[in-house]
Amino acid sequence: LEEGEAEKVSELISELHPADMADLLESLSPVQRAELLGQIGQTLDPEVLSYLDSDLREDVSETLGAKEIARVLKRLESDDALEFFEDLSEELRTQVLARVPVTIRRLLQEGLEYPEDSAGRLMQREVVVVPAIWTVGETIDYMRSHKKQMERDFYDLYVVDPRYRPIGKIPLSRVLRNKRHVPIMDLLDEGVRSVPVTMDQDDVAYLFKQYSLLSAPVVDTAERLVGVVTIDDIVHVVEEETEDDLLKLGGVTETNVYSAVLETTKSRFTWLLVNLGTAVLASLVIGIFEATLQQAVALAILLPIVASMGGNAGTQTVTVAVRALALKQLSGGASQRFITKELLVGVANGFLFAGLVGLVAWIWFGNPLIGVVIALAMIINMAAAGLFGTLIPITLEKLNIDPAVASSVFLTTVTDVVGFFAFLGLAALILL
Amino acid sequence: LEEGEAEKVSELISELHPADMADLLESLSPVQRAELLGQIGQTLDPEVLSYLDSDLREDVSETLGAKEIARVLKRLESDDALEFFEDLSEELRTQVLARVPVTIRRLLQEGLEYPEDSAGRLMQREVVVVPAIWTVGETIDYMRSHKKQMERDFYDLYVVDPRYRPIGKIPLSRVLRNKRHVPIMDLLDEGVRSVPVTMDQDDVAYLFKQYSLLSAPVVDTAERLVGVVTIDDIVHVVEEETEDDLLKLGGVTETNVYSAVLETTKSRFTWLLVNLGTAVLASLVIGIFEATLQQAVALAILLPIVASMGGNAGTQTVTVAVRALALKQLSGGASQRFITKELLVGVANGFLFAGLVGLVAWIWFGNPLIGVVIALAMIINMAAAGLFGTLIPITLEKLNIDPAVASSVFLTTVTDVVGFFAFLGLAALILL
Missing domain, CATH: 1.10.357.20 (SLC41 divalent cation transporters, integral membrane domain)
Incomplete structure (x- = not known):
């Protein structure tokens, strides 16, 4: 597959789902991998990196170089970007930080300040927040007029008090089901369980499993809303946690079939x-x-x-x-x-x-x-x-x-x- | 806790989250459990049953009796109801079926026809479907006028062709972000991965993990949309799967710390x-x-x-x-x-x-x-x-x-x- 016509390869690859592309990179030997990355270079889908096994990220990021990584990070969601960034070497981190826009730089630096494996590392920073006094109509109008800033899909709106502490959340389907004049507060799920930003991810996973949560607001020490953890982040945590026990019982500490x-x-x-x-x-x-x-x-x-x-x-x-x-x-x-x-x-x-x-x-x-x-x-x-x-x-x-x-x-x-x-x-x- | 004033106990219990109530039931001895269930009886929150360890369900359902179970099933979501129903004894199943409304009866009977641990057992039957020719405005109006039928929260709309085969899905946030005149087809995520209703749940979980899916349409042999599997159902599958390997490697087949x-x-x-x-x-x-x-x-x-x-x-x-x-x-x-x-x-x-x-x-x-x-x-x-x-x-x-x-x-x-x-x-x- 690898040897031969570069064009044909990149054509085949462009049709792959990013997850399958990541699998392909994982199954190659280090030399083949570097060759392939060199070939596709600039056209690499940023999503591929977020699917990559964390043990391979270092290897791949060395090959890509700081400039390419900066380009990729700009296009990932905040949690995926942080996950990739935290696996970089100290040196690459500094180089990359110098090349990304200031907003992303701040998010990455803040993210690294949270303890490893904490809710702060897991959360998404993009949260759509509405004031408690709005109606359904005002909310819809706001979303329509801020379309550009809300590129990504989301599933819950959060309502905060004047000090930015979460009061509750509203599943989007409720906004759609109700007439324009209905006050947003009538649709609120109150008593939402907040997760402290320093909480260990295993404990966050336990909360999600125990109470069948789909998402939870993450708050800082002043109880202000700083992000949101969603159930799709938790799937990996749950799997890792059980897998960890399995490996430890078997007397091994590493999962990595690729290491030397x-x-x-x-x-x-x-x-x-x-x-x-x-x-x-x-x-x-x-x-x-x-x-x-x-x-x-x-x-x-x-x-x-x-x-x-x-x-x-x-x-x-x-x-x-x-x-x-x-x-x-x-x-x-x-x-x-x-x-x-x-x-x-x-x-x-x-x-x-x-x-x-x-x-x-x-x-x-x-x-x-x-x-x-x-x-x-x-x-x-x-x-x-x-x-x-x-x-x-x-x-x-x-x-x-x-x-x-x-x-x-x-x-x-x-x-x-x-x-x-x-x-x-x-x-x-x-x-x- | 158990002995003594019934009133105080039921007061304490009514404040518990259903998941914590399920834990309480699990931690009691069989005799205490029967006593407590007898005491709270009719006031038991249906949700408690869906949180209960599957090994205890048989025990609890015997205590509750067919009438009470029928009441409870009516109020659970279709996937939770089926999950509870499939653990009942043959005899109880017949008694319960006779007592639930015909729509629920049909759903339960159909559900049982799908192979164990298949997508059919996992999926939710409640899917909100819109025709491809609608606009954002028509969709919102439809949802507002059918508010009663859509009691539950959901996160994606599905678009089907005239033969009810899924064409794609639309995250709700896109509907909210766009003006009323925008055609629904402009917002569509096409190329959605459909899951056959008979697919094993481990394979479904693999798809979700591999492609970071949040939900997937479930189709029957004629490729018609019959339900939807969401990521929250998958968390349990992923955990069970890894746990299964762990237990088997340890030479045990059962997880159940409660069995005799x-x-x-x-x-x-x-x-x-x-x-x-x-x-x-x-x-x-x-x-x-x-x-x-x-x-x-x-x-x-x-x-x-x-x-x-x-x-x-x-x-x-x-x-x-x-x-x-x-x-x-x-x-x-x-x-x-x-x-x-x-x-x-x-x-x-x-x-x-x-x-x-x-x-x-x-x-x-x-x-x-x-x-x-x-x-x-x-x-x-x-x-x-x-x-x-x-x-x-x-x-x-x-x-x-x-x-x-x-x-x-x-x-x-x-x-x-x-x-x-x-x-x-x-x-x-x-x-x-």
Whole structure:
């Protein structure tokens, strides 16, 4: 596709939706990407940049250069422009700021002052505001005469008091359904939930989900209206948030399939190192029972079964617990009930698998006592998995440590140590 | 809170937002819940039901009874009503259908005919449609004179051709910004992406995310407009989808922290049973080398380290792969590059940890050869983790098997078997 006639390529590309164009750029190798960008250059649709994966933005923006970026930023909506701008290098930012009109410069600089991942970074600055004393007719006339300033589509009007604090909002359909003489205040949704500009985006997303909001006004510390967050901004936040939990539970911090081998190796190393520490701890437990193992080497064969069953049962519990915590389902009495329930589930499955594994071990090694030992160890370990699979994430959450990151390390340490100790300890007592 | 004066309770409750009321119901025990519902009875806000966790709906609907449900359904939006209705038992459905007006009955029955989790179940039936020949003025007049039929707020007008196929949509703000004489067709967004009524909701969500849609028309097999899906319906789909992957990777199928112990035990049993099979397989590999173990019991102590490091490195890769597949990032050449990259990352981390673990083992057991054996095994196993951590999910996806469910079982089987085989096999060769 890439090699060959430049004209044909740019023709094909001009027909692509900006989102598909962004996908195309993402799927290319860095060299191909630079080549393609060089070719299409000035004709690149600004929208493409807002669809681009954030890890690729740096790469693409280096290729484009400050002048081109300035051109593009002028044509994006305020929230998309800020999102792209915040990913630029310090140097490029300064260069770009020098090239954009003063109004956009001010918006970008203000935007960067809000904390990362806050409502201030998420919001759109374009809000259509009307005074409380207007009628439907006056509102329509105002909109018709200010057509040029309101290029973009919007869905709600906001009404503010004289100090610019939001009083409420009016869905556009209500303006259209009513006669010209109707006062705007009669159509108002009052008691609108305002979002402070510094609120974390996860909390904003929670408000939207909890109260099925479509949009919310964003206010500064003086409660003045500064922007509006809409539900389409929230979709990405919600997805990122859940995805974050998923990745952390899997022991990875990056989503990026495009990053380099070296970078990925480094980012995974830490997690594996922590895990090595816990694995050594488990081995130390086995080491205590070296004498026991020497007398009955069959026990070594069964060790992975004990560890694996405990680990998996615990992972199930941790997964449910981490999600329940993220969804704020474990407050007050619910948390108590959840711990009890998971403990009971662990014990129940413990008994079931004790029977099963005990039988297998008995038949395999022709010794009923080995069956008894592994059965008892299974019950103890799966009960521990249920109990600690809930207690660990809940405790971490209380200590303000992200349970998605740390829970599984702690948990497998517990199930390995408890499992090996129970199994080999009981073996030493019963078998020898 | 619950015991005591009924009046005070219902007063407190009437001030709650329906979403918070739903949360309150969820956090109560079944007995308390029934009591509270009995007390507030007729005054229950219909909206509460649409906020309720779907697992609790059955419980709550049994308590409410058919008459009360019919009252509630009449007052919900068509998509919320259908969502609640589809969770009812067969018996309750029939009773409720007999009690609702014929228009609602038809909508509910039609809705149920669409496949589960399809666009048809998600969409709203209320769409405001205007003919292509109207002007802005005629549209506004129509809306003013049909005020009663358009009780609900909406954000886009749809324009259809004479056969009721959607031609495009018009954001309301454009209608307000233009003079009465402007033809409606001048304001049209053409080339709107229609969604077939049977399309799976995950695919609908993908379209919305990919093209940043705010709403999309839903069409039947004759391409006639039957409803509209809006972005607020999609937020839940996106969250569920990612959550589903998270839970499946954790080996659980249910999110529900409210379900009973017995149910949960049963649902987790299957996964653990599969896992037991793979653990036994790993044990069989150890069994092959029983003679080797007898001569050097120290090897048994190191087994968990080999298994755990391979398992964790593989889980990291699988997690990234499952997400990348869900986000459709691994098409064509990208998949090839991803496999190569993960293999290299595995080898790189393999060498790092080989050095580290080899040193630890040497010092621990005072035998450099043990260090060499575990180091080599580590490299082999982590390379296998990188390779199979990508190949397994990608192959499963090609076979139309959900990679989130099955990948980690296959993967840990591979890393256990490869790890134990490499470690004990090399030990038999080098050490003895």
